[in-house]
Amino acid sequence: MKKIVVFGASGDVGRYFIDYLLQEKLDCQIIAVGHRKKFSIFNQYPSVHYYSIDITQKDGFSSLPSDIFAVVDFAGMMPARMKGYHPQRYIDVNITGTMNILDYAREAHADRILFMQSFGDIKDYGEKEVLLTANMPRKFQFNTDHTVYVMTKNFAVDLLENYHQLYGIKNFVFRLPTIYLYSKQDQFYVDGKMRQIGYRRLINMAMQGDIMQVWGNPYRVKDMVYVKDFCQMLLKVLCVNRSQGYYNVGTGVGITLLDQIKGIVQVFGNNNKIELCPDKPNAPQYIMDITPARLELGYKPQYDYISMLEDFKKEMNSNRLYQDEH
Numbered sequence: 001m002k003k004i005v006v007f008g009a010s011g012d013v014g015r016y017f018i019d020y021l022l023q024e025k026l027d028c029q030i031i032a033v034g035h036r037k038k039f040s041i042f043n044q045y046p047s048v049h050y051y052s053i054d055i056t057q058k059d060g061f062s063s064l065p066s067d068i069f070a071v072v073d074f075a076g077m078m079p080a081r082m083k084g085y086h087p088q089r090y091i092d093v094n095i096t097g098t099m100n101i102l103d104y105a106r107e108a109h110a111d112r113i114l115f116m117q118s119f120g121d122i123k124d125y126g127e128k129e130v131l132l133t134a135n136m137p138r139k140f141q142f143n144t145d146h147t148v149y150v151m152t153k154n155f156a157v158d159l160l161e162n163y164h165q166l167y168g169i170k171n172f173v174f175r176l177p178t179i180y181l182y183s184k185q186d187q188f189y190v191d192g193k194m195r196q197i198g199y200r201r202l203i204n205m206a207m208q209g210d211i212m213q214v215w216g217n218p219y220r221v222k223d224m225v226y227v228k229d230f231c232q233m234l235l236k237v238l239c240v241n242r243s244q245g246y247y248n249v250g251t252g253v254g255i256t257l258l259d260q261i262k263g264i265v266q267v268f269g270n271n272n273k274i275e276l277c278p279d280k281p282n283a284p285q286y287i288m289d290i291t292p293a294r295l296e297l298g299y300k301p302q303y304d305y306i307s308m309l310e311d312f313k314k315e316m317n318s319n320r321l322y323q324d325e326h
Contacts, residue, residue: 009033081189084192172242177286220257
């Protein structure tokens, strides 16, 4: 039975991915690794074993098993989870932590590693080139509080290439925009200060019967990818016979801001009034080109925008993946 080690397992995407592997009945042993001291949501599954480890401390890795097949690395420090601004944490977690994971993968004879990259290295193209391709040169600003974060993620990707060429570890990089999912946590940090996640605020407004405002240009588009389609892509990479891959995560389809609001009203609201506010700031725009994932993996998104919202609502009502948190 193959062993798959999932770092960042107790985070939002990590737990959806483990759940996806279990639902797909993949014949594997799942080594779930996270920073939480306790993580009990998958205790009923004998194939899932949880380890609490700080990836910045190499000594903790000695408790993990050897002779593994794959590492799936969701672990990382990001601006959305940072109170204030402490760039050293990006270096400690995203560089030192990644190197520790790579060393563990090498010593444990891993066949491959799956790594999560930010689309912050190319998202600035979106204002002029709405379709973001996987091979776009890096382009980002050097004068923001996201700069060090993006730089550390870029360096981590380069580390993967180094370990691939030195030690032959197959490496697969996934460039992530916003991954839409239900989480018990509906807040994040913006410029180091806590705010409610935008789409969660809109859902709450729709449920309360509030007027729904559409800011700026209502026809700017965004790629709205659901976590379960992302998990589908990851599973395909666990099974693919390739040595490398670099994939944009998305649907390849842009949803206008107006249609985003209409969809939220349809699924969560009650005939809410929609009000255009063209004098307000524009929302970001981008579509992720998923051609490499389609051609190399046979990836095909299963959720359109409305079915994503409907499944989101089911997950929200059941709260099944967050019942370990009180």
